[in-house]
Each structure stands twice: as structure tokens, then as C-alpha cells.
Amino acid sequence: xxDDGRTLDPTDWEAVRSVGHRMVDTLVDGLRDVRHGxxxxxxxxxxxxxxxxxxxxxxxxxxxAWAELQRSVLPYRLGNVHxxxxxxxxxxxxxxGVLAAMAAAAMNNNLSGxxxxxxxxxxxxxxxxxxxxxxxASASGLLTSGCSLANLIGxxxxxxxxxxxxxxxxxxxxxxxxxxxxxxxxxxxxVARAFAVLGLGNASLRxxxxxxxxxxxLPALERAIENDLRAGLRPFxxxxxxxxxxxxxxxxxxxxxxLARARGLVFHVDAAFGAWARISPLLSDQxxxxxxxxxxxxxxHKWGAVPYGVGCVLVRDAEAHRRTFQASAxxxxxxxxxxxxxxxxxxxxxxxxxxxxxxxxPWMAFQEHGLxxxxxxxxxxxxxxxxxxxxVRQEPELELTAPAPLNVVTFRYRGQGxxxxxxxALNAEVVMxxxxxxxxVPSTTRLRGRTVIxxxxxxxRSLDEDFDVLLDAVLxxxxxxxxxx
Numbered sequence: 010x011x012d013d014g015r016t017l018d019p020t021d022w023e024a025v026r027s028v029g030h031r032m033v034d035t036l037v038d039g040l041r042d043v044r045h046g047x048x049x050x051x052x053x054x055x056x057x058x059x060x061x062x063x064x065x066x067x068x069x070x071x072x073x074a075w076a077e078l079q080r081s082v083l084p085y086r087l088g089n090v091h092x093x094x095x096x097x098x099x100x101x102x103x104x105x106g107v108l109a110a111m112a113a114a115a116m117n118n119n120l121s122g123x124x125x126x127x128x129x130x131x132x133x134x135x136x137x138x139x140x141x142x143x144x145x146a147s148a149s150g151l152l153t154s155g156c157s158l159a160n161l162i163g164x165x166x167x168x169x170x171x172x173x174x175x176x177x178x179x180x181x182x183x184x185x186x187x188x189x190x191x192x193x194x195x196x197x198x199x200v201a202r203a204f205a206v207l208g209l210g211n212a213s214l215r216x217x218x219x220x221x222x223x224x225x226x227l228p229a230l231e232r233a234i235e236n237d238l239r240a241g242l243r244p245f246x247x248x249x250x251x252x253x254x255x256x257x258x259x260x261x262x263x264x265x266x267x268l269a270r271a272r273g274l275v276f277h278v279d280a281a282f283g284a285w286a287r288i289s290p291l292l293s294d295q296x297x298x299x300x301x302x303x304x305x306x307x308x309x310h311k312w313g314a315v316p317y318g319v320g321c322v323l324v325r326d327a328e329a330h331r332r333t334f335q336a337s338a339x340x341x342x343x344x345x346x347x348x349x350x351x352x353x354x355x356x357x358x359x360x361x362x363x364x365x366x367x368x369x370x371p372w373m374a375f376q377e378h379g380l381x382x383x384x385x386x387x388x389x390x391x392x393x394x395x396x397x398x399x400x401v402r403q404e405p406e407l408e409l410t411a412p413a414p415l416n417v418v419t420f421r422y423r424g425q426g427x428x429x430x431x432x433x434a435l436n437a438e439v440v441m442x443x444x445x446x447x448x449x450v451p452s453t454t455r456l457r458g459r460t461v462i463x464x465x466x467x468x469x470r471s472l473d474e475d476f477d478v479l480l481d482a483v484l485x486x487x488x489x490x491x492x493x494x
Contacts, residue, residue, distance in 0.1 A: 040104050047447025049088035092470035096452035101468045106316040109373045113366040120364040124351040131368035132353040143300025149327035151358040152367045156281040157199035159306030159322035164203045167275035169333045171245035181208050191215045192248035193225035223258040246275040251296045252283025257417035262298025278302040285312035288384045311467045315370035390416045390466045397476050416466045422487035433460035439486045449479040
């Protein structure tokens with residue numbers, strides 16, 4: 010067999026094996042020992058400058074690439090694998106997820122309607138998730154890159170099913186009357202982004218006020234719907250939140266389900282991390298009503314314990330889901346046998362044709378840990394949030410700024426004689442200094458017009474003492490910053 014050398018396969022497979030073994034050792038050791046390093050390290054200017062270099066014309070080889078990865082990339086990761094990382098709502102992943110990603114990359118599947126083991130793995134994972142979320146086996150589902158895309162898909166199904174069959178062919182200009190939808194003012198930004206992408210416009214999303222518990226106000230929602238009907242507009246969906254990103258609050262899902270049914274609206278739920286409360290008998294009441302949604306979106310790369318990025322959308326009306334995204338092309342036509350005879354046509358359930366093997370990470374996580382271990386981690390994180398909130402209440406220099414019903418805690422350093430913008434600036438400075446110190450990574454948000462410190466706890470590596478380290482650092486840093494003002 011002749012080979013003219015124009016291939017990307019190595020000439021020395023044993024050399025690749027050697028680098029691969031060292032990479033696995035380094036990456037596994039890094040996760041094993043992650044607690045002993047900083048939670049985050051700022052990248053020096055001289056390292057950033059390396060990323061301005063032009064693409065190499067001549068390759069330097071795998072050894073050189075691995076050396077540069079160790080020098081310029083691995084030391085400056087985001088830090089979410091660290092046990093004291095609680096910024097945004099960013100998952101931690103597992104070492105098995107690393108191995109699953111390697112196996113998925115080696116298989117290099119394209120899930121675009123072609124038969125392979127990967128298709129059956131995804132179908133099985135989606136089936137497991139339907140059962141966990143209380144959806145019928147007849148429902149439809151798809152793994153996505155994350156909850157933003159899952160929300161987009163769910164809302165596109167809602168738009169098309171309520172807008173009528175002409176929407177897909179003719180666009181929104183074919184719909185008499187403007188379609189409008191409803192979500193709380195605490196809803197995730199991806200909901201508004203989906204309205205923009207779908208051509209509805211952000212002005213078509215009504216942001217409904219919240220009550221004292223930061224849950225969507227039902228009376229305010231009813232008033233908004235009535236006002237829109239009187240104005241000749243067409244309400245088509247209501248979006249509930251199960252675990253808002255700011256505070257972990259959950260809208261009154263059962264009442265929203267009742268209202269949606271009575272009004273003929275599609276009921277979609279953004280349950281990015283809150284959906285996982287369903288797997289715990291201790292927490293499931295918080296998201297009661299989730300199982301009544303027409304569609305739900307949630308992530309597996311948060312409490313699902315898999316690396317980025319894997320989300321999921323479930324749609325109760327499987328035919329409406331398929332009808333929204335199905336597109337015909339001669340080169341995609343299935344046959345009764347052969348490689349195009351796949352049972353699970355995921356490419357007809359979302360905007361992506363070429364799709365990676367996202368399902369292997371969750372499939373291996375479920376196989377390795379089982380639901381009971383995943384449930385224990387969820388319950389542990391919620392207990393830790395309650396413990397943090399309790400200590401904040403006990404500290405005279407700290408103030409709890411919202412209830413902590415699930416896994417998100419918001420609070421701030423009170424300061425002495427500071428208020429308004431000055432107190433906002435102090436708390437932002439406290440967070441930045443703690444991040445830069447490498448001790449821990451909290452983040453900030455705006456809540457009721459104030460800058461507050463926010464912990465989003467979806468970290469299976471966190472121990473109770475890690476939160477004491479963080480709160481001690483907030484107190485010490487807050488005093489230091491206040492003394493300089």
C-alpha cells in the first residue's frame with residue numbers, strides 16, 4: 010500500500026501514545042490535586058501576548074504542542090473544577106467526563122441521522138431524562154449545547170404551534186396580530202435572546218414583576234395578558250423559571266400550568282439547574298408542576314456532573330417538535346437499511362445538522378454514579394447554601410439579600426457608613442480582590458437595584474469548610490476595602 014505522506018496521521022504512533030499517556034497523567038493529577046492550587050489565576054500580559062502570534066506555517070509537532078499547552082493554557086483555566094468556585098452557575102465536571110470526552114473524540118461521531126451506537130446512546134439518555142422529569146415516554150427530546158439553545162428550541166416549537174402552519178413557510182409576517190409571551194423579570198437572559206433570534210423581538214416578551222419571594226406575580230401576569238388581548242395582540246406562551254439564575258427562586262409552576270391551559274398558552278419552563286431538584290424527595294416540591302410543562306429546558310453540565318456543553322430540551326408534543334425543524338433534502342433521505350436507517354432522527358429536532366456525540370458524558374455519568382449519588386450531591390449543595398445563609402445572618406457585618414430556597418445565596422458586606430453606589434462599589438471590589446487572590450471565586454449580580462455577592466453552588470467538590478474560608482475572606486477583605494475609603 011503506497012502513501013504519499015499527505016495525511017494527518019502520525020508517522021510514529023508510539024510517540025503519540027507516549028504524549029497521550031503523559032497528558033492523561035497530567036490531567037488526572039490536576040483534578041486529583043486541584044484543591045491545593047488557586048481557585049483562579051489571572052493570565053499575565055506576557056502570556057496573553059503569545060496568543061497574538063500568527064498561525065504557524067510549519068507544524069512543530071505534538072511534543073511542542075503539548076509543551077505549549079502546559080505552559081500557556083492549563084495554568085490559566087477558568088477554575089470551575091476547583092472546590093471554591095461558585096461564580097455564575099457553572100458546573101464542575103468529573104474525571105470520568107474527561108475520559109468520556111476522549112472516547113467521544115476518538116469515535117468522532119456525527120449525529121446527523123446516520124446509524125451508529127452514538128444514536129442509541131443519545132436516545133437512551135433522552136429516555137432516562139424524560140422519566141426523571143415526569144414526561145411521558147411519547148414525548149420528544151434532544152441534547153443540545155446548553156440551556157440557551159434548549160430554550161430557543163422550546164420557544165420555536167411554541168411559536169410555530171401557536172402561530173399556525175404558515176409561520177415556518179412564510180415567517181411572522183404571515184401571522185395576523187403580534188405574538189407576545191410572558192416571563193418574570195428574573196428570567197434568564199437566554200429567554201429574551203430567543204425572542205430576538207426567533208424574530209419576535211424583545212418588545213414581544215413581557216417581563217412580569219415578582220413577589221417578595223422573587224417569584225412571578227400571578228396577578229401581574231393576568232393583568233398583562235388582559236391588556237394585550239384588549240390591544241388586539243396574540244398571547245402565545247408563558248415561560249416559567251425553575252431556579253432563577255439570580256437567587257434560585259422558582260415560579261409557581263402549578264399555577265402557571267393551570268393558567269396556561271385555561272388561556273390556551275404554551276407553558277415552557279427554563280429549568281437550567283432547578284430541574285435536578287426533581288430527583289430528590291427532599292426538594293422535589295420546590296419544582297412541583299414542572300412535569301406539566303409543554304416543554305422544558307435544562308442543563309446536564311451543572312448538577313448533571315458532565316463537562317461542557319450538554320443541555321436538554323423535552324417537548325411533550327413530539328409531532329409539533331418534529332414538524333418545527335424537519336427539512337427535506339435528497340442527501341438526507343433515509344433508507345430502510347444501511348447507514349441512513351437511524352432510529353433516532355435528532356437532526357430533525359433542532360437547528361443543528363452536524364451534531365457531536367454529546368450523550369456519552371451523561372451516559373457514562375449515569376452508569377458510573379447512579380441516580381442516588383447524583384441526588385446526594387444535589388442535596389449536599391442545597392444544605393451548604395442553607396448553611397452559608399445561616400452564617401450570613403449571624404454576622405453583623407454581612408446582610409442576606411434574598412431567600413436561599415435552593416442552591417444560590419446572595420449577600421453583601423454592609424460596611425460602615427456607606428450606602429448606595431459607594432456600598433455597591435465596595436462589594437464589587439471585595440469580589441474582585443478575592444478572585445484575584447485565588448482563594449475563591451464568587452461573583453456579583455444586581456438585585457433590587459443593589460450590587461450583591463452571589464454564590465451559585467453546583468460544585469460536588471465543595472466542602473463545608475470551603476464556605477467558611479470564603480466568608481472569612483469576605484469579612485477580612487471588606488474591612489480592608491472599607492478602611493481605604
